[in-house]
Amino acid sequence: MSALLEVTELRLSYGPVQALRGASLTARAGEVIGIVGESGCGKSTLASALIGLPAPGATLSGELRIRGEDMITTTEARRRELRGDRVAMIFQDPMSAFNPVLTLGQQLVDFQHRANVSRAEKLARARAMLASVGIPDPELVLRRYMHELSGGMRQRAAIAAALMMQPDLLIADEPTTALDVTMEAQIIHLFRELRQQYQGSIVIVTHHLGVVGELCDRVYVMYAGEVVEEGTTDEIYHNARHPYARALIACDPAHIQGPVARLPTIPGRLPDLTAPPAGCAFASRCPQAAPGCAHPVPRVRLSESHAVLCHQVTP
């Protein structure tokens, strides 16, 4: 089966800042993909490119195909069409998807502007969608403004809004980061239910590995604008090979046994993305770095699904 989403060697720069440096990924229909990595590694940049909305002034190259159609070389008008039809995004801040002066009901109706049905039918669909994302009193919530809803309800409403568009591809950028632990667990549960019925692909961007373990089939680990390791969730959790991916997992609270005074972090910081190194971008922080790491890094394939960008890994 061909991939629903195919990203090849995607590059994106904000002026001199090379935020994406040749990232490639695929997602098949029905798959849930996780994108992980520490702050600043390019996750949101990738998400914004996937939805065809890079920041103004950003330069983009490479290939980004959704059901075979290239989002980069197409016209802005067609991109806008694809955005409504095929791709929808759930943002970290659910308020950003909504207009504060319209009720949720008005907006959920507007989001269906392409559907050729009556307003009453659109409202009925909106009500059903709110119920399906676990909003207890949809009739009442349709008449509410966003600021009148709790954080968890807002995130549910944002998920409902994205699903109203019946996208093939659903992108969620840090969908649980703004929530407390209880709400987070509820939203994870909602995504789990969603994936039972949803036919499209879901891409979840997060720096929370727990979310990935609970939801994703496959994971892409990003570092300094590159995918440094990809594999099934199992391969990444239990057999990560890139020193950065291993460090990320070692720092995950769920992997730490017993009480600790302070959570471990990865020492050092991301390289300057205006002048990234020609070789491995993690070398300056890597416990296994060797002189050879200054050379361009080979992509080592370990299984059909597992690949890693590292000089020190042998198949």
Ligand SMILES: Nc1ncnc2c1ncn2[C@@H]1O[C@H](COP(=O)(O)OP(=O)(O)OP(=O)(O)O)[C@@H](O)[C@H]1O
């Ligand atoms: N609109 C922008 N203009 C200029 N630079 C930007 C812009 N957006 C992001 N960047 C830079 O691009 C790099 C990648 O940022 P991005 O927001 O994609 O990271 P991230 O992985 O989503 O981080 P976080 O986990 O903090 O959300 C960073 O160096 C960031 O400062």
Ligand SMILES: [Mg+2]
């Ligand atoms: Mg981000």
